[in-house]
Amino acid sequence: MGKLNLYDTQKQTIVELQSRIRACERGAFAHSTRSLTTGCDALDTLFPGQGVRQGSLVEWLGDSNASGAGTVSLMTGRRVCPAGRPLVLIDTRHDLFPLSLSLLGFDLSRLILIRPASEREALWACEEALRCEAVGVVWANIEQITSTSFRRLQLAAEDSAGIGFLVRSAKAVHQPSWAEVRFKVHPRPSMCSSPGFQVEVISHHGKPHHSMADIMIDNWKGTLYENRNSANPLPLVPRMDVATTRRRSTGT
Amino acid sequence: MRTGTQRILCLWFPEWTLQRLVVARPELDRCLLLLTERMQQGEFVRYGNRLAQKRGVRVGMPVSEARTFFRPRDRIIMEAVQPPQDRQALIELALRCERFSFRIGLEETDHPESILMDVTGVAQFFSGEQGLAEELARALSNKRYNSRIAISETIGSAWAAAHFLAGPLQPVVIPAGELNRLEPMPVMGLRLDDSTLTKLQRLGIQTIRQVLALDRASLTSRFGAEIVTRLDQLRGRRPETITPCHPLPTYRVERNLEEGISHPEAIQQLWSLLLRQLLDLLTPKCLGTRHLECRFIMEDRTSQSLSLRLCEATNDQQHIADLLRLQQEKLRLSSPVVVLIIEALDVSPLETIQQELFDGGTRGHARQFSMLVNRLSSRLGAEAVLVPCLLPDPVPERAVQMHRVSDANSAESTTFPARFHGVDRPTALFPEPRPVEVIAMLPDGPPAVMFWQGIRFDISYSTEPERIESGWWDGEYVCRDYYRVETSSGQWLWVFRHLQDHLWFWHGEFF
Numbered sequence: 096m097g098k099l100n101l102y103d104t105q106k107q108t109i110v111e112l113q114s115r116i117r118a119c120e121r122g123a124f125a126h127s128t129r130s131l132t133t134g135c136d137a138l139d140t141l142f143p144g145q146g147v148r149q150g151s152l153v154e155w156l157g158d159s160n161a162s163g164a165g166t167v168s169l170m171t172g173r174r175v176c177p178a179g180r181p182l183v184l185i186d187t188r189h190d191l192f193p194l195s196l197s198l199l200g201f202d203l204s205r206l207i208l209i210r211p212a213s214e215r216e217a218l219w220a221c222e223e224a225l226r227c228e229a230v231g232v233v234w235a236n237i238e239q240i241t242s243t244s245f246r247r248l249q250l251a252a253e254d255s256a257g258i259g260f261l262v263r264s265a266k267a268v269h270q271p272s273w274a275e276v277r278f279k280v281h282p283r284p285s286m287c288s289s290p291g292f293q294v295e296v297i298s299h300h301g302k303p304h305h306s307m308a309d310i311m312i313d314n315w316k317g318t319l320y321e322n323r324n325s326a327n328p329l330p331l332v333p334r335m336d337v338a339t340t341r342r343r344s345t346g347t
Numbered sequence: 348m349r350t351g352t353q354r355i356l357c358l359w360f361p362e363w364t365l366q367r368l369v370v371a372r373p374e375l376d377r378c379l380l381l382l383t384e385r386m387q388q389g390e391f392v393r394y395g396n397r398l399a400q401k402r403g404v405r406v407g408m409p410v411s412e413a414r415t416f417f418r419p420r421d422r423i424i425m426e427a428v429q430p431p432q433d434r435q436a437l438i439e440l441a442l443r444c445e446r447f448s449f450r451i452g453l454e455e456t457d458h459p460e461s462i463l464m465d466v467t468g469v470a471q472f473f474s475g476e477q478g479l480a481e482e483l484a485r486a487l488s489n490k491r492y493n494s495r496i497a498i499s500e501t502i503g504s505a506w507a508a509a510h511f512l513a514g515p516l517q518p519v520v521i522p523a524g525e526l527n528r529l530e531p532m533p534v535m536g537l538r539l540d541d542s543t544l545t546k547l548q549r550l551g552i553q554t555i556r557q558v559l560a561l562d563r564a565s566l567t568s569r570f571g572a573e574i575v576t577r578l579d580q581l582r583g584r585r586p587e588t589i590t591p592c593h594p595l596p597t598y599r600v601e602r603n604l605e606e607g608i609s610h611p612e613a614i615q616q617l618w619s620l621l622l623r624q625l626l627d628l629l630t631p632k633c634l635g636t637r638h639l640e641c642r643f644i645m646e647d648r649t650s651q652s653l654s655l656r657l658c659e660a661t662n663d664q665q666h667i668a669d670l671l672r673l674q675q676e677k678l679r680l681s682s683p684v685v686v687l688i689i690e691a692l693d694v695s696p697l698e699t700i701q702q703e704l705f706d707g708g709t710r711g712h713a714r715q716f717s718m719l720v721n722r723l724s725s726r727l728g729a730e731a732v733l734v735p736c737l738l739p740d741p742v743p744e745r746a747v748q749m750h751r752v753s754d755a756n757s758a759e760s761t762t763f764p765a766r767f768h769g770v771d772r773p774t775a776l777f778p779e780p781r782p783v784e785v786i787a788m789l790p791d792g793p794p795a796v797m798f799w800q801g802i803r804f805d806i807s808y809s810t811e812p813e814r815i816e817s818g819w820w821d822g823e824y825v826c827r828d829y830y831r832v833e834t835s836s837g838q839w840l841w842v843f844r845h846l847q848d849h850l851w852f853w854h855g856e857f858f
Binding site: 157159160161162163164165166169180181188189190191192193194195196197198199200203204206207208209210211212216219220223224227228229230281282283284285286287288289290291292312313314315316317 | 711712713715716718719720722723726727731732733734735736737743746747749752767768769770771772773774775776777778802807808810831833834835836837838839840855856857858
């Protein structure tokens with residue numbers, strides 16, 4: 096174990112003070128909860144507790160097709176899921192591709208995929224799963240959530256010290272939310288073999304807050320990392336790799 | 348799941364149909380006995396005794412042809428084969444062997460010839476497994492049965508050893524951990540169907556060792572899933588159980604009403620009462636149920652059922668009642684209920700709880716999770732609560748199979764080739780590929796601009812194409828060039844060009 100330096104002590108103090116402020120603002124938490132790192136420092140700093148707090152909900156909003164909100168939230172969910180606990184994915188759109196999840200490092204034997212027939216059923220399943228202490232992370236893409244339903248989800252998560260990730264479209268930004276933090280994910284041109292995203296904080300504890308991080312997916316490790324070259328002032332030159340060699344994958 | 352401590356005895360009666368008749372009527376042994384089977388093309392010889400074979404009669408020969416081999420003085424007896432009687436006689440014989448095992452059943456085929464016995468822990472009463480097998484062989488020989496006996500650690504290996512290693516009054520015992528002794532045996536020892544055996548023989552594959560040397564993925568794609576299942580069963584990597592011959596007790600309660608009831612609360616009260624009665628039958632025996640059926644018969648003689656499948660055996664009345672209540676909400680009864688029947692279809696001891704869905708974690712967590720899955724399956728339907736399983740198929744829409752959670756233990760995922768990495772497949776795959784219009788800078792090149800439902804996507808980056816092609820034997824032939832493309836605003840899409848008609852489709856995205 097490394098020596099604790101001044102920087103670490105300061106960071107720890109800030110986190111403690113932040114958690115005290117949170118407790119004053121929203122009432123003390125029933126459980127002593129801890130924050131789990133997402134494995135990407137840039138993303139961690141966007142969370143109030145420098146990581147995903149157990150017993151909280153996180154909202155991920157995406158603009159349109161291929162916004163990246165679902166992908167980033169899934170990868171974060173995998174990273175913060177406590178060891179030995181299953182992940183429950185509520186796939187309302189019925190298009191989650193488990194093969195991709197396997198390539199991104201998910202253990203499919205510890206994963207339950209729920210494909211409900213309606214958003215109402217999805218909401219019920221989400222609350223039931225959040226209420227179960229045995230579940231590590233509950234991930235759901237649900238569009239319509241009333242304030243009362245949201246509050247029920249938040250209380251369920253807090254009771255079980257579980258983690259809930261909700262993926263919604265950007266239209267939901269004006270709707271009331273009980274999420275600890277709301278992110279908006281924008282796709283960012285990366286011009287390389289991995290997608291890049293910008294994660295922007297919309298609100299902390301329901302209060303407007305603005306900070307952002309540029310992140311990318313590590314194609315080899317299946318993890319997220321900070322894209323430090325995003326401030327490159329050079330214009331993006333369209334590039335097309337014409338096929339020279341072809342990879343073949345056949346059933347033989 | 349490896350069942351290392353289990354010991355299975357396989358008792359094979361070659362040509363059981365013939366043996367059954369000869370043992371019952373010993374005088375038949377001195378006759379020319381033919382057992383025939385009527386098929387669409389006519390009547391054929393199914394079995395012939397030693398005398399018939401001596402005369403030149405062969406199995407599969409038309410009866411008319413067999414008659415030409417008869418001699419004038421031969422006493423000929425021809426009978427039709429009777430599979431139900433054969434099975435019943437084998438069951439009766441199995442039940443007479445109960446002193447050798449606490450669990451006896453027949454092999455699971457249409458025409459069984461073997462009895463399977465679980466002899467785990469029984470051998471000590473017979474001075475070892477060899478002693479047990481020899482005593483059984485002697486007892487059967489005294490009754491004029493011709494049998495082959497083998498003991499091994501799995502049903503598959505015991506069956507193979509009985510058929511290909513054991514001799515008359517020469518039982519074979521394969522010690523635990525020595526299943527590799529079966530590898531030189533012929534592939535027939537794998538209990539495969541005739542068509543698979545023919546294909547293997549045509550490819551020159553004669554022994555189990557040769558099959559084991561082949562790639563599992565290619566075995567599945569060429570011969571179907573059965574061959575891999577049989578290999579796994581032989582080596583104890585896939586569980587296989589003996590279905591006991593003894594009729595199992597039924598756990599069923601029923602209430603007939605003089606007047607029908609239609610009020611939901613009254614119906615709920617009635618099934619609560621019956622549920623308590625049913626669980627009172629199970630609880631003293633420390634049994635629980637994994638499958639419960641609740642049948643409502645209405646005044647108009649129509650009926651409706653609620654089927655409840657659980658992750659593990661339980662006799663928790665409150666939990667089962669909660670799950671039934673969730674299902675009752677979906678019930679639409681056309682007229683008042685006059686009969687209610689509740690039956691526990693799958694009953695097992697509470698101690699021997701099924702393999703945990705998720706290993707690790709505390710027992711309390713596993714139980715909580717089971718209860719959650721039961722609740723979700725009851726309300727949303729078992730088809731909505733799934734466990735994904737990867738298949739060795741390169742075509743994306745066929746690469747994943749969804750299993751119900753209750754069937755998850757039997758599901759086995761394959762592994763994707765190691766050359767693929769994190770973002771080689773999109774996180775969302777559309778149920779149907781979306782047809783798109785594409786403008787490419789070069790013929791047969793990657794897309795430069797894409798249009799879908801009036802939306803324009805300017806492509807700024809594209810990976811090299813990945814050709815995905817199915818095997819000709821897989822049914823619908825697929826040959827596509829897939830590209831991962833990035834739009835000018837950074838969206839990542841997965842598109843393909845159909846090589847037969849050069850049409851473009853959008854198949855997935857990093858949503």
